[in-house]
Amino acid sequence: MKLFLLLISLGSIFQCYAGDYIRYHHEIHSIEQNTSKGDYQLSLDLYYDVFNRYDNLFYKDIHNACMCAIKVKDFEKAIECAIELVKKGYTLNDFDEEYFVELKGNQKVWKAFLKRYKNLRQQYLGSIDQDERSFYEKNYVLDQKAASIGNIAKQDSIFFILAGKLSNHLSQHGFPSIFLCKDTLNHKLHVMLRHYCGLYNRKKNDENLKQDPQYTLYADNIIKPIVDKALHDGLILPHVYMSIVSYYDDNPFGEVALKIDVDNEIIYPFIKGKQEDVECINSLRSKVGMKAIINCNDTVSLANTWYAHYPFKEVKLAMETCDTCNTFLDYMALHVSIEARVRDDYRGKNRDGFILSNNFEAMETYYQFSFMNNLKKNGINNK
Secondary structure, three states: OHHHHHHHHHHHHHHHHOOOOHHHHHHHHHHHHHHHOOOHHHHHHHHHHHHHHOOOOOHHHHHHHHHHHHHOOOHHHHHHHHHHHHHOOOOHHHHHOHHHHHHHHOHHHHHHHHHHHHHHHHHHHHOOOHHHHHHHHHHHHHHHHHHOOOOHHHHHHHHHHHHHHHHHHHHHHOOOOHHHOOOOHHHHHHHHHHHHHHHHHHHHHOHHHHHOHHHHOOOOOOOHHHHHHHHHOOOOOHHHHHHHHOOOOOOOOOOEEEEEEOOOOEEEEEEOOOHHHHHHHHHHHHHOOOOOOOOOOOOHHHOOOHHHHOOHHHHHHHHHOOOOOOOHHHHHHHHHHHHHHHHHHHHHHOOOOOOOOOOHHHOEEEEEOOOOOOOOOOOEEOO
């Protein structure tokens, strides 16, 4: 019932934003699915179609289009994407990654790119409003000082003031476009928005705070409406939006974890909680541009991660034949060491270079295995 009521409430809000960037994100999810299947030419064509229809483009999507172009050896389009990436904050150092080697090996297009690089970089730097940047940098320092205070009440009193300053600034100057770019300021603004939205969420959910004069002085959440608008205006990514608005609150968009079923040699993401809630959760995810998670049925989205190379057989054999494993921790230490080697090998080779919408490596992981000779355990959470 709680989820149903929340669905109605959020639905009434989002009806006001018809024809916005929520559709953009769903189109990107569809393209990423094609990319995961290895359909690089189709993905490249679809990326360009999206780029031609929307004004605000996120650097991760241009980066992924560049990767697709390199995969199909369309170096002209790869350079077009590289040019746009410089306009989004990339420097020459970013192109030192191994997955750009083939592009740089095409001397004709790469030399032409290098001739343009200095002007492109200056164009990007010239687009930065230094006063605006200084405002966020200074307030981030104040935010971090407040966050380090041991007294929560004092911290919150400063957070309320900083939230008001940030809200007023964003209302007057508009939400910045820094989340579209590769910029160290992204994290700092993200942290501030998360702190202040979390503050209002704590106030909303704590009966004692609702009665505390220090907290009753302040109105309802002044940050969330700004973040809502930024999402629909195409200035913030859905997963960033979710982490901000759900901080210190029930997460209506669901907690996504990974299931590693070693017995059946399959890995897939799933939404934690009751199965009957998944449909409502996915509906809410869809409304903010997040990808639906279909339990037990989505292995394709892991294709461009190290999980696609998971050493099932090696893990099984090692655990079945381990003579020195006498406790569960012994088995897990062996298991984790094999995983770490395969994961580090994958990262070291920089196989694909795609920037995924879902950060699977940050997710909680659940295991299922039934072949430890000295123990009988299934469905163990390793974290």
